[in-house]
Amino acid sequence: MPCTIKEFNGKEYKCFFELTLLVIGGKWKPIILYLLFRDKVVRFGELRKKMPEITERMLTKQLRELEADGLVHREVYKVVPPKVEYSLTPIGESLMPVLDSMRDWGVEYEEFLYGGEVLKGEGYEKK
Amino acid sequence: MPCTIKEFNGKEYKCFFELTLLVIGGKWKPIILYLLFRDKVVRFGELRKKMPEITERMLTKQLRELEADGLVHREVYKVVPPKVEYSLTPIGESLMPVLDSMRDWGVEYEEFLYGGEVLKGEGYEKK
DNA sequence: TTATGTACTTACAGAAAAGATAGTATAAAG
DNA sequence: CTTTATACTATCTTTTCTGTAAGTACATAA
Numbered sequence: 001m002p003c004t005i006k007e008f009n010g011k012e013y014k015c016f017f018e019l020t021l022l023v024i025g026g027k028w029k030p031i032i033l034y035l036l037f038r039d040k041v042v043r044f045g046e047l048r049k050k051m052p053e054i055t056e057r058m059l060t061k062q063l064r065e066l067e068a069d070g071l072v073h074r075e076v077y078k079v080v081p082p083k084v085e086y087s088l089t090p091i092g093e094s095l096m097p098v099l100d101s102m103r104d105w106g107v108e109y110e111e112f113l114y115g116g117e118v119l120k121g122e123g124y125e126k127k
Numbered sequence: 128m129p130c131t132i133k134e135f136n137g138k139e140y141k142c143f144f145e146l147t148l149l150v151i152g153g154k155w156k157p158i159i160l161y162l163l164f165r166d167k168v169v170r171f172g173e174l175r176k177k178m179p180e181i182t183e184r185m186l187t188k189q190l191r192e193l194e195a196d197g198l199v200h201r202e203v204y205k206v207v208p209p210k211v212e213y214s215l216t217p218i219g220e221s222l223m224p225v226l227d228s229m230r231d232w233g234v235e236y237e238e239f240l241y242g243g244e245v246l247k248g249e250g251y252e253k254k
Numbered sequence: 255t256t257a258t259g260t261a262c263t264t265a266c267a268g269a270a271a272a273g274a275t276a277g278t279a280t281a282a283a284g
Numbered sequence: 285c286t287t288t289a290t291a292c293t294a295t296c297t298t299t300t301c302t303g304t305a306a307g308t309a310c311a312t313a314a
Binding site: 043044045048056057059060076079080081082083084 | 288289290291292293294
């Protein structure tokens with residue numbers, strides 16, 4: 001019996017963890033998700049400021065994909081200048097244990113790399 | 128105070144979960160790690176057979192990167208024709224809870240996508 | 255001497271992801 | 285009537301990732 005290949009947004013996957021990686025993979029998505037989890041409701045411009053290196057195009061693109069995948073809610077206010085707020089949906093929030101376990105392992109791995117000495121930086125994880 | 132940007136293999140990261148994604152991200156690495164966790168010690172050619180879609184170049188490349196990053200051990204026997212066995216190192220094994228949580232969320236997300244009905248396929252997760 | 259098996263390597267091509275840069279829409283304020 | 289603020293949108297270029305196809309090494313067997 002052949003393996004069943006499933007599809008998500010035009011990409012094939014076989015395992016559940018591959019599906020997860022299809023949804024949260026990429027350079028910016030986990031950061032966006034983490035920031036939304038931390039700050040709950042964030043305007044587009046605020047998100048940009050929290051991620052100094054991202055371009056507007058990339059931020060828009062990633063947010064739209066996360067919205068299309070059901071992880072992020074987009075609330076548009078009909079005002080000028082525009083106001084748009086982003087927040088996590090329930091399924092988006094349910095991702096947090098995954099990000100937590102990835103963070104925990106990242107800590108462990110950095111210790112492994114640098115022999116027990118963790119580089120203390122100020123990443124997005126700090127407020 | 129500016130954020131500290133850390134580096135791993137020439138790539139910048141700020142958060143621990145980004146580091147994790149740098150190590151296990153990509154199309155093939157989580158599958159390789161999962162198969163090694165499941166089957167413990169696997170020869171190159173066996174791995175290939177377990178992953179019918181991968182090319183030799185890709186398999187070699189991913190294995191070498193995982194080895195360089197300390198997750199995979201490579202045991203070369205000095206025989207002809209060659210025999211090489213791959214297995215997980217302790218830090219490689221410590222990744223399994225992460226893959227588990229990714230798998231759990233993948234299940235949940237598929238239910239979310241298809242309204243409670245999970246597609247039952249035969250992926251790498253089945254023996 | 256030729257064929258076989260196994261684990262690669264190398265050079266190139268194509269696809270996908272990310273980045274740079276400039277432009278758009280709109281109401282209100284001056 | 286020009287400027288301002290905010291959230292995009294469009295086009296193009298660059299970089300990175302993945303795949304294709306062919307070749308290499310070498311002890312042993314026939």
